[in-house]
Amino acid sequence: MNFNIKAIISILGLLMGLNGAFMLLCLPVSIYYGDGDWPALLIAGLITLSLGAIAWVLTRKQENGGLKKRDGYLVVTLGWLSLSVFGSLPYIISGEIPDFSSAFFETISGYTTTGASVLNDIESIGKGILMWRSLTQWIGGMGIIVLTVAILPILGIGGMQLFVAEAPGVTPDKLKPRITDTAKRLWLIYLGLTVTEAILLKIGGMNYFDSINHALTTMATGGFSTKQASIAYFTSPFIQYVIIVFMFLAGMNFTLTYFGLHGQLKKVWENEEFRYYFGFTAGFTVLVTIVVFLVTDNSFEASFRNALFQLVSIITTTGFVTADYTAWVPLLTVIFFMLMFIGASAGSTAGGVKVVRHIILLKNSILELRRQIHPAAVLPVRLNKRAVSSEITFNVMAFMIIYFMVFALGAIIISSFGYDFNTSVGAVATCLGNIGPGFGKVGPLDNFAIISSPAKWVLAILMLLGRLELFTVLILFTPYYWTKH
Amino acid sequence: MNFNIKAIISILGLLMGLNGAFMLLCLPVSIYYGDGDWPALLIAGLITLSLGAIAWVLTRKQENGGLKKRDGYLVVTLGWLSLSVFGSLPYIISGEIPDFSSAFFETISGYTTTGASVLNDIESIGKGILMWRSLTQWIGGMGIIVLTVAILPILGIGGMQLFVAEAPGVTPDKLKPRITDTAKRLWLIYLGLTVTEAILLKIGGMNYFDSINHALTTMATGGFSTKQASIAYFTSPFIQYVIIVFMFLAGMNFTLTYFGLHGQLKKVWENEEFRYYFGFTAGFTVLVTIVVFLVTDNSFEASFRNALFQLVSIITTTGFVTADYTAWVPLLTVIFFMLMFIGASAGSTAGGVKVVRHIILLKNSILELRRQIHPAAVLPVRLNKRAVSSEITFNVMAFMIIYFMVFALGAIIISSFGYDFNTSVGAVATCLGNIGPGFGKVGPLDNFAIISSPAKWVLAILMLLGRLELFTVLILFTPYYWTKH
Numbered sequence: 009m010n011f012n013i014k015a016i017i018s019i020l021g022l023l024m025g026l027n028g029a030f031m032l033l034c035l036p037v038s039i040y041y042g043d044g045d046w047p048a049l050l051i052a053g054l055i056t057l058s059l060g061a062i063a064w065v066l067t068r069k070q071e072n073g074g075l076k077k078r079d080g081y082l083v084v085t086l087g088w089l090s091l092s093v094f095g096s097l098p099y100i101i102s103g104e105i106p107d108f109s110s111a112f113f114e115t116i117s118g119y120t121t122t123g124a125s126v127l128n129d130i131e132s133i134g135k136g137i138l139m140w141r142s143l144t145q146w147i148g149g150m151g152i153i154v155l156t157v158a159i160l161p162i163l164g165i166g167g168m169q170l171f172v173a174e175a176p177g178v179t180p181d182k183l184k185p186r187i188t189d190t191a192k193r194l195w196l197i198y199l200g201l202t203v204t205e206a207i208l209l210k211i212g213g214m215n216y217f218d219s220i221n222h223a224l225t226t227m228a229t230g231g232f233s234t235k236q237a238s239i240a241y242f243t244s245p246f247i248q249y250v251i252i253v254f255m256f257l258a259g260m261n262f263t264l265t266y267f268g269l270h271g272q273l274k275k276v277w278e279n280e281e282f283r284y285y286f287g288f289t290a291g292f293t294v295l296v297t298i299v300v301f302l303v304t305d306n307s308f309e310a311s312f313r314n315a316l317f318q319l320v321s322i323i324t325t326t327g328f329v330t331a332d333y334t335a336w337v338p339l340l341t342v343i344f345f346m347l348m349f350i351g352a353s354a355g356s357t358a359g360g361v362k363v364v365r366h367i368i369l370l371k372n373s374i375l376e377l378r379r380q381i382h383p384a385a386v387l388p389v390r391l392n393k394r395a396v397s398s399e400i401t402f403n404v405m406a407f408m409i410i411y412f413m414v415f416a417l418g419a420i421i422i423s424s425f426g427y428d429f430n431t432s433v434g435a436v437a438t439c440l441g442n443i444g445p446g447f448g449k450v451g452p453l454d455n456f457a458i459i460s461s462p463a464k465w466v467l468a469i470l471m472l473l474g475r476l477e478l479f480t481v482l483i484l485f486t487p488y489y490w491t492k493h
Numbered sequence: 494m495n496f497n498i499k500a501i502i503s504i505l506g507l508l509m510g511l512n513g514a515f516m517l518l519c520l521p522v523s524i525y526y527g528d529g530d531w532p533a534l535l536i537a538g539l540i541t542l543s544l545g546a547i548a549w550v551l552t553r554k555q556e557n558g559g560l561k562k563r564d565g566y567l568v569v570t571l572g573w574l575s576l577s578v579f580g581s582l583p584y585i586i587s588g589e590i591p592d593f594s595s596a597f598f599e600t601i602s603g604y605t606t607t608g609a610s611v612l613n614d615i616e617s618i619g620k621g622i623l624m625w626r627s628l629t630q631w632i633g634g635m636g637i638i639v640l641t642v643a644i645l646p647i648l649g650i651g652g653m654q655l656f657v658a659e660a661p662g663v664t665p666d667k668l669k670p671r672i673t674d675t676a677k678r679l680w681l682i683y684l685g686l687t688v689t690e691a692i693l694l695k696i697g698g699m700n701y702f703d704s705i706n707h708a709l710t711t712m713a714t715g716g717f718s719t720k721q722a723s724i725a726y727f728t729s730p731f732i733q734y735v736i737i738v739f740m741f742l743a744g745m746n747f748t749l750t751y752f753g754l755h756g757q758l759k760k761v762w763e764n765e766e767f768r769y770y771f772g773f774t775a776g777f778t779v780l781v782t783i784v785v786f787l788v789t790d791n792s793f794e795a796s797f798r799n800a801l802f803q804l805v806s807i808i809t810t811t812g813f814v815t816a817d818y819t820a821w822v823p824l825l826t827v828i829f830f831m832l833m834f835i836g837a838s839a840g841s842t843a844g845g846v847k848v849v850r851h852i853i854l855l856k857n858s859i860l861e862l863r864r865q866i867h868p869a870a871v872l873p874v875r876l877n878k879r880a881v882s883s884e885i886t887f888n889v890m891a892f893m894i895i896y897f898m899v900f901a902l903g904a905i906i907i908s909s910f911g912y913d914f915n916t917s918v919g920a921v922a923t924c925l926g927n928i929g930p931g932f933g934k935v936g937p938l939d940n941f942a943i944i945s946s947p948a949k950w951v952l953a954i955l956m957l958l959g960r961l962e963l964f965t966v967l968i969l970f971t972p973y974y975w976t977k978h
Contacts, residue, residue: 342908405890
């Protein structure tokens with residue numbers, strides 16, 4: 009095995025160091041609110057920071073020039089895993105979540121921007137720890153941005169090349185873990201949108217703490233809330249609409265947002281994934297609004313807002329809740345279940361399958377019918393007016409098939425712990441899609457506290473698989489990966 | 494449009510004529526049992542036979558030489574539809590199922606070998622009509638044999654070329670609706686196995702009527718029973734084992750059975766689809782037997798028999814029932830739901846996706862991971878030690894994707910009529926997969942009598958789509974199909 013182990017450890021050390029620094033950022037919050045958790049945050053932060061710093065210092069002088077492609081798969085998976093292991097320290101040391109399985113579940117649910125939570129009394133948790141919980145999602149979102157624009161395309165994962173060709177200043181040359189200019193620009197947008205949302209939420213009537221926390225977890229399409237009732241707690245329509253807008257923005261390709269902010273709105277509208285993402289959301293909003301208006305006592309505005317909020321929350325894989333989508337009518341339960349397999353735009357912080365893949369699958373399905381009649385004709389899928397290579401279409405189909413296989417296997421395993429059909433398929437769909445709320449006993453008004461430890465580990469693995477576009481993790485389980493070559 | 498309309502009508506006429514003749518076959522049964530339905534069978538038979546004969550006589554002198562590929566799609570879809578329309582006459586005229594939607598549902602459920610039934614008091618139905626009901630499935634099975642060995646390969650549907658290359662004496666030349674020698678040979682096997690099973694069931698203690706009916710619907714992987722309780726009515730283990738064996742045989746590629754009967758057992762075992770089909774059934778039987786034994790009071794033998802019966806029934810898409818698979822534990826509910834997406838062998842009378850497609854999908858998924866590491870390597874899926882062309886793998890993936898799309902759309906439509914999540918997804922999965930029993934309100938102990946007329950029509954379309962391998966029907970809805978070329 010010719011891995012560049014030094015370089016791998018160096019990056020993991022850097023990640024851990026940054027992670028530890030973020031933990032220490034929560035220290036003043038804890039002290040300010042006097043929740044008593046500051047020693048835990050200090051200890052966890054110092055442990056993580058020092059271990060990271062030691063690893064980085066010991067390995068930073070590299071003999072050869074950085075990572076190779078094969079190292080990339082390992083560093084990404086190990087990166088998310090090590091963040092999740094050390095990120096759970098504040099929960100454990102403070103005793104807010106003493107059990108390691110639960111703490112790890114909560115942490116990986118954060119870093120993967122899933123938002124499934126084991127907490128069933130969030131208001132009782134110290135503010136410093138809640139801040140850390142929100143930050144894990146925001147850090148996860150940052151990680152996803154650099155992953156999608158700078159790493160996955162080079163690893164050749166699932167058609168990611170497609171959208172990156174659009175990104176400013178990215179040349180997919182040799183994999184080097186430098187944070188590219190692109191990632192830096194997109195991070196700036198990410199930060200800017202987070203600050204803007206926090207200000208708007210404060211204006212809307214949230215306190216500073218809640219507005220910052222919800223802004224952090226909105227932009228990460230994470231969905232952790234500081235309230236057990238999620239956004240249903242904040243009855244202000246202004247607050248709910250602000251969150252809807254920012255969830256939608258967080259589900260947009262950040263590269264497009266970059267163009268949009270530079271006044272190139274035509275470029276945004278010409279992007280097919282954006283138009284499908286927008287049209288899809290709009291279309292379902294019309295349908296769901298009508299149904300909700302008919303079956304509830306809500307006013308038309310409240311029906312529209314509830315429909316739109318739940319739809320954008322699920323499509324963007326955020327997972328905030330203002331109403332129980334499983335309590336309306338079966339039609340909406342089925343629709344929300346199917347929507348868990350959509351996901352928002354590639355290049356956003358959203359998890360799941362992604363709209364661009366569905367566009368390719370849909371167009372290819374229609375073309376495949378045409379190919380039956382004209383077997384000799386070359387009929388490539390066209391995206392943004394360019395032909396998509398058959399290799400990419402092939403890869404996107406394989407991705408979707410593997411996604412369903414992982415879903416089926418996951419549901420079988422979770423149901424083997426005794427959870428009913430709806431709970432099992434709901435928990436697996438929501439964790440694999442990095443969404444948050446599911447169905448049955450893990451529905452929008454429930455949480456994952458009732459899930460047993462072994463099942464939590466299975467769901468944690470599913471979150472990681474979904475977040476890292478399946479291939480990145482699954483490749484590590486093939487013998488070919490480990491063969492010297 | 495340059496369809497060979499004369500030739501199309503000629504074939505449809507021939508099919509209808511044969512269909513009418515089969516109706517008249519039920520006449521003596523009705524008279525013998527004195528159920529009073531003989532006038533209905535006579536009238537329906539004469540109408541169908543005469544219309545068919547007229548159509549055939551008027552069009553049989555064809556100027557040009559038979560059907561072209563494009564005519565093929567139309568004739569197959571119209572064939573199944575016209576059989577189902579006229580096949581529902583005996584139910585309607587006799588008044589046993591007076592409502593056209595229900596009668597059509599029952600009939601297309603027959604011809605597509607699905608076995609979903611609207612009858613909720615089967616024992617009250619006249620024996621002549623029940624005989625007709627069983628015959629619709631047996632005729633459907635005959636149709637599927639000729640379709641898969643002689644027509645679909647030429648239409649280029651979903652990798653069907655793959656297994657037909659194995660069939661004796663098939664040369665996929667110009668599409669001509671002559672019943673090939675191969676089809677004749679396989680029909681002989683189909684008939685022979687049906688007779689053998691009927692004799693064994695009679696020996697096991699069934700009366701002549703029940704043994705013939707169940708033999709007809711077993712070999713068609715249809716699953717219509719003459720008893721409301723399905724095979725649970727027949728408590729004899731011998732009868733249940735006989736049915737298990739013949740369901741399994743009906744789910745085998747008939748070409749392989751042909752080789753097996755000619756002593757070429759090595760050829761059977763060397764066939765990869767057979768080995769997966771066998772291994773898959775065996776593996777799940779071990780798992781399900783253990784679970785059933787643990788959670789019920791059944792003896793080990795009864796647990797094994799119940800597990801094996803339900804598994805073989807669902808995998809082969811037959812749909813007979815001896816126990817309620819939704820009443821055991823959630824794990825088994827989830828497993829049986831997932832199994833609805835498997836289907837048995839290509840070239841059998843089974844519906845659904847088919848094992849061979851799953852082999853290709855599974856192998857390709859593993860290879861796709863390897864292709865990420867070695868993008869330049871050419872790594873084709875290998876089946877029966879031969880490389881599968883990437884076009885076929887591509888097509889199989891597209892088939893599976895379209896299958897899921899149709900499933901999702903179907904479930905949304907069915908749930909819009911107000912049926913709960915489990916009933917909706919269960920009804921769609923079982924109808925699209927041509928199985929029979931579903932989940933929720935259409936579970937193994939229930940029937941489709943409670944389903945509203947509009948929902949019945951949707952499910953009927955799904956049965957037809959599933960039975961005709963999706964493409965054959967969907968192609969008719971593309972504009973390209975209807976463009977002159």
